[in-house]
Amino acid sequence: MIYFDNVSKRYPGGHYGLRDVTLHIAPGEMVFLTGHSGAGKSTLLRLTGLLERATRGQIRVNGRTLSRVGARQIPYHRREVGMIFQDHRLLHDRTVFDNVALPLVVSGLGHRDIGRRVRAALDKVGLLNREKAYPITLSGGEQQRVGIARAVVSRPPLVLADEPTGNLDPELSADIMHLFEAFNEVGVTLLIASHDLALISTLRHRVITLDHGQRVADSADAA
Amino acid sequence: MPPDLRGTVSVWLTRQAQVAIEALGRLTRTPASSLMTVAVIGIALSLPTSLYVLLDNLQRLSGSWDGAATLSLYLRQEIDDGAAERLARKLRLDPAIADVRVIGKQAAIEEFKRFSGFGQALDALDYNPLPAVLVIQPTQEESEPDAAETLAGRLRALPEADQVQLDLQWVKRFHAITRIARRGVLLIGGILGLAVLLTIGNTIRLEIQNRRQEIEIAKLVGATDAFIRRPFLYTGLWYGLFGGLLAWLLVGGALFLLSGPVERLAGLYESDFSLSWLGPGTTLTLLLIGTLLGLAGAWLSVSRHLNDISPV
Numbered sequence: 001m002i003y004f005d006n007v008s009k010r011y012p013g014g015h016y017g018l019r020d021v022t023l024h025i026a027p028g029e030m031v032f033l034t035g036h037s038g039a040g041k042s043t044l045l046r047l048t049g050l051l052e053r054a055t056r057g058q059i060r061v062n063g064r065t066l067s068r069v070g071a072r073q074i075p076y077h078r079r080e081v082g083m084i085f086q087d088h089r090l091l092h093d094r095t096v097f098d099n100v101a102l103p104l105v106v107s108g109l110g111h112r113d114i115g116r117r118v119r120a121a122l123d124k125v126g127l128l129n130r131e132k133a134y135p136i137t138l139s140g141g142e143q144q145r146v147g148i149a150r151a152v153v154s155r156p157p158l159v160l161a162d163e164p165t166g167n168l169d170p171e172l173s174a175d176i177m178h179l180f181e182a183f184n185e186v187g188v189t190l191l192i193a194s195h196d197l198a199l200i201s202t203l204r205h206r207v208i209t210l211d212h213g214q215r216v217a218d219s220a221d222a223a
Numbered sequence: 224m225p226p227d228l229r230g231t232v233s234v235w236l237t238r239q240a241q242v243a244i245e246a247l248g249r250l251t252r253t254p255a256s257s258l259m260t261v262a263v264i265g266i267a268l269s270l271p272t273s274l275y276v277l278l279d280n281l282q283r284l285s286g287s288w289d290g291a292a293t294l295s296l297y298l299r300q301e302i303d304d305g306a307a308e309r310l311a312r313k314l315r316l317d318p319a320i321a322d323v324r325v326i327g328k329q330a331a332i333e334e335f336k337r338f339s340g341f342g343q344a345l346d347a348l349d350y351n352p353l354p355a356v357l358v359i360q361p362t363q364e365e366s367e368p369d370a371a372e373t374l375a376g377r378l379r380a381l382p383e384a385d386q387v388q389l390d391l392q393w394v395k396r397f398h399a400i401t402r403i404a405r406r407g408v409l410l411i412g413g414i415l416g417l418a419v420l421l422t423i424g425n426t427i428r429l430e431i432q433n434r435r436q437e438i439e440i441a442k443l444v445g446a447t448d449a450f451i452r453r454p455f456l457y458t459g460l461w462y463g464l465f466g467g468l469l470a471w472l473l474v475g476g477a478l479f480l481l482s483g484p485v486e487r488l489a490g491l492y493e494s495d496f497s498l499s500w501l502g503p504g505t506t507l508t509l510l511l512i513g514t515l516l517g518l519a520g521a522w523l524s525v526s527r528h529l530n531d532i533s534p535v
Contacts, residue, residue: 051443051534072447079445089440106446110234150444 001027001158001189002048007057009043009213017043019213020057025191027157030184032200033193035210041193044210045160048191049081050074062157079107082151086163088143090135096122096146097131103154121153125179141172145179152183159183161192165199173199239453246457257462260426264466264513267419269473271412272501272509276474278404280498294371296357296378297386304328307355310383314359319374322360328353354385416516419466423459423520430458431528438532448529455525456518463517467510474501 002025009017018040025031033041046052048061050069059066062080069077082103090099100121104114122128125145135143144164151159161180165173173196180190181203194200200207209217250257298307304327311323326334331353336345361374375389431438438451482498489496501509 046534049443075442075445075447075450077445078443083443089436089443091437091440102441103444105238106441106444106450108231108234108238110230111237 001025001062002191003060005058007047007054007059009047009052010055016213021215023208023215025189027189028187030180030190030205032205032207033191033210034195034197034200034207036195039210040213041210042162045162045191045193049083049160050077079103079154080156080158082156082159084147084151084159084161084164086166088147090143090146092134092136095131096127096133096135099135099146100149100153103150107154117153121149125149140167141175144168144176148179158189161190163193165194165196170199177203242453243457246454247461249458250461260422260462261465261469263422264419264462265469265473267415268466268470268509268513271408271415272470273474273477274408274411276478276501278401278408282401283499284496294359294361294375294378295388296359296384298355298357298383299385300354302355302383304355306383307357311357314357319361320359321362324358326356326358328355331356419516420520423462423517424524426462427455427459427521427524428528430455431525435532442534451529452525456521459517459521460514463513463515464510466517467513470513471501471506471509
């Protein structure tokens, strides 16, 4: 699903986000990405979602070579990659329903299909009864679940999450992780950046560790 | 049309209507600032429009003068009234001439006495010094300054002719002035059109800044540039259309206020001239220009500022 082949990302000013990273994540895997702040977790996710472009090396995502994706094709790539952020990135002047519907609206889906799919997604994250609420009236955990519903509503094969539990207490964090596992069980590939090592260790999934932009450990190698 | 395509088209159309109405709704949510923008656009559009209407009216007025353009053919002193009448009959057959009126020697002197106040001085003369005059009205096509000039030349060549007076010089000058004025209106229209473009562009730029977060998130979930551009284009379109409507109202109001005095003035000149209103053609053009300027301004602004927002 994701191939990185000697990928480097150098920011203007000389700082490296990633340095010669090679990795492969198979379809249907659920992988944690850990490391200190600034280790390159976010950079790796941003490159995968084409929010940024690599300076060197090849990236292939879902059969697509990203260096060959032109500016006009970027939106179509992003539609196949659900993204979840630590700060949720919800629109506060729109209802929960409208927030979750956004990816379907941008891809031009019909009104009836949107309603059906949004309710299905909200049902999965347990917020079906809050569809008319505004995000600001929800708790942090609920807001994150709205963000998750938005990421999965268009049923992308790949979901990226950047510190999805960063602001949540341990119990809510565990809930969110179990939600991810439920998606993984139906075949969604997940790549989750998190520095919550305690939580990650209780879940039996592959863990890739980054440090200073380099891959320093991978539980798949040990096995 | 296959049902699949029909579905796509209907979704697309629904979406367009939705975005258009949303953009309109957004304008009404900030009525004060929206009205200000519309007012600026309306005033900017109303100036060239009113100049255009003014010019249009002047041209109609000069058109009626052209029709009244006449040539005075002064006959030689020795031609008497009978010969003048015969010449008039001959000239009436000329295809370039619509009508000929004869002012005989006797009639001329009576008219002169009546208007000049030199009646007694003329009585002292023992002969009539005034020639017979043929007042010639050219046909409509021959009233154009150049054609009238040609006709005057032909009349001048007549053996009976002493002098031909063609008082068209000022009509020519007037035509030249209106030509300059027309170009001036185009120039002013162009400059103010540019002002409208920039006003709308700037308004849209602020709108983009206000909705930056929304644009970012839409990009993150895979919105195309066309999708993101659309609401701003509709906003520009509405601004332009409403600005055009306001300009129409302003010019209409001005014409309404002016029409009374103008008709009174025309009445004093024994003319039934009255101001022409903004016809359906002009109205449509005005609204279309407003709308296009709105769209173009929004397009320029969105193209310039959309790529500043990351992710690209």
